[in-house]
Amino acid sequence: MMPPEFGATPWGRAWVRTVESTSTAGPNAQLPKARTLARNSTTVVAAGAGHVEADVTVSGEVCRVRLDLPVWSDETQAEAGRLVAKAMAEHRGMVAGDLPDTLEEDLRDHAINIAVPLEEQPGSCSCRARKRPCVHILAVIYALAQLVDERPALAVELRSATANAAGAGAGAVDWIALSELEPAGFYGD
Numbered sequence: 001m002m003p004p005e006f007g008a009t010p011w012g013r014a015w016v017r018t019v020e021s022t023s024t025a026g027p028n029a030q031l032p033k034a035r036t037l038a039r040n041s042t043t044v045v046a047a048g049a050g051h052v053e054a055d056v057t058v059s060g061e062v063c064r065v066r067l068d069l070p071v072w073s074d075e076t077q078a079e080a081g082r083l084v085a086k087a088m089a090e091h092r093g094m095v096a097g098d099l100p101d102t103l104e105e106d107l108r109d110h111a112i113n114i115a116v117p118l119e120e121q122p123g124s125c126s127c128r129a130r131k132r133p134c135v136h137i138l139a140v141i142y143a144l145a146q147l148v149d150e151r152p153a154l155a156v157e158l159r160s161a162t163a164n165a166a167g168a169g170a171g172a173v174d175w176i177a178l179s180e181l182e183p184a185g186f187y188g189d
């Protein structure tokens with residue numbers, strides 16, 4: 001079976017779920033269009049601690065989207081750092097930027113959320129659509145899920161304050177090493 005285009009890993013899937021979680025209103029009718037835009041017309045220009053910025057081009061017009069993501073509390077980040085360090089020790093030799101799938105489960109078991117539900121981060125977009133989230137914001141979340149699939153460490157970096165806020169808890173050294181990874185590899189170069 002082919003892996004899904006968006007959410008091929010548990011890390012990206014956590015983000016896909018934020019837009020595809022079924023409500024009483026049924027699936028959002030904008031999702032197919034959002035996936036098309038994510039595939040063809042979305043450029044993530046920045047993704048890092050607490051924020052994502054992306055351009056979605058529709059009929060030659062650029063919609064600028066920004067997601068502001070709450071970063072983990074110091075306590076949560078220290079806990080996540082311990083879990084990351086433990087998982088990396090158990091899975092040596094992973095490609096840089098990759099994280100073991102079991103870690104995503106581990107974080108969930110500790111009630112540490114990777115993705116942020118739309119209710120908590122509505123996102124902003126320069127378009128004039130009155131409906132929020134607009135299709136451009138949804139497209140950016142799909143594009144983000146794909147980036148996270150390609151480089152799971154990004155999922156952790158998005159929720160992390162800067163490296164020096166990691167505190168002195170156990171595993172802080174591994175944590176800092178992880179958060180200092182340059183985001184330059186995002187674009188597959």
Ligand SMILES: [Zn+2]
Nearest residue numbers: 125127134136
């Ligand atoms: Zn928009």
